[in-house]
Amino acid sequence: MWLIATRSGVVMSRFLPPSLALFYPLCRQPLFLSTMLIEHILYSTAVAIPVGMISLRLTGRDPSWIIILCAWAPDIDQVLYPLSYRLLGVSMIVNGHTLRHGDLHTLGALLVFSVLFALVLRMYPFSIRYGDGMLFSGIGYAVHLLGDALVYNPAYPFFWPLSESRLGLGVVFYVRDFFGIADSRVLVVGLLLCALAVLVRTAVDGRGWTRHYMFWRKPENT
Numbered sequence: 001m002w003l004i005a006t007r008s009g010v011v012m013s014r015f016l017p018p019s020l021a022l023f024y025p026l027c028r029q030p031l032f033l034s035t036m037l038i039e040h041i042l043y044s045t046a047v048a049i050p051v052g053m054i055s056l057r058l059t060g061r062d063p064s065w066i067i068i069l070c071a072w073a074p075d076i077d078q079v080l081y082p083l084s085y086r087l088l089g090v091s092m093i094v095n096g097h098t099l100r101h102g103d104l105h106t107l108g109a110l111l112v113f114s115v116l117f118a119l120v121l122r123m124y125p126f127s128i129r130y131g132d133g134m135l136f137s138g139i140g141y142a143v144h145l146l147g148d149a150l151v152y153n154p155a156y157p158f159f160w161p162l163s164e165s166r167l168g169l170g171v172v173f174y175v176r177d178f179f180g181i182a183d184s185r186v187l188v189v190g191l192l193l194c195a196l197a198v199l200v201r202t203a204v205d206g207r208g209w210t211r212h213y214m215f216w217r218k219p220e221n222t
């Protein structure tokens with residue numbers, strides 16, 4: 001067995017076969033163990049449900065599932081480096097240094113991502129209007145940045161390129177005490193917010209609102 005879970009929950013990779021050593025940074029600390037992935041999904045869901053409710057009333061459309069889909073996006077920098085360097089031999093240079101975790105946690109990256117990802121969402125099978133794609137992917141990205149800002153201090157230069165200052169609120173001391181994959185307090189608050197969002201929307205819209213999250217079954221909704 002080459003994956004060993006330590007008490008802290010960090011997975012060490014030892015004695016990797018050569019084929020897997022190619023992906024060493026990923027094996028050493030998989031994305032879901034090294035970031036707040038579960039919490040980001042919960043908090044983005046708690047935001048997406050009411051935003052979708054408002055969007056449906058204003059525009060008749062509810063593509064708020066995009067917010068949840070994009071909750072992972074800023075942490076993709078952890079995957080981009082090993083994929084580009086180990087597989088293609090290409091180093092990605094950002095602001096004068098090789099790409100590292102946190103480099104995509106900026107306002108500039110948010111804008112570039114939402115502009116590009118809206119093009120993807122414009123295509124089949126999503127067929128999302130370009131403006132909707134930009135707006136909802138931007139909200140999903142921003143919710144991720146806000147979550148990191150609440151937990152870490154200092155966190156990342158969120159307002160780059162306007163400012164290079166690393167900012168953060170650090171309202172909780174983040175500890176992966178839930179099976180090494182999440183902070184139990186952050187997790188519980190996220191679950192409560194999700195439950196509240198579900199209850200409120202069900203009370204207002206009835207049970208049928210969940211069909212907006214089955215985008216693969218209802219493309220005409222977009």
Ligand SMILES: [Zn+2]
Pocket residue numbers: 035074075105144148
């Ligand atoms: Zn992050």
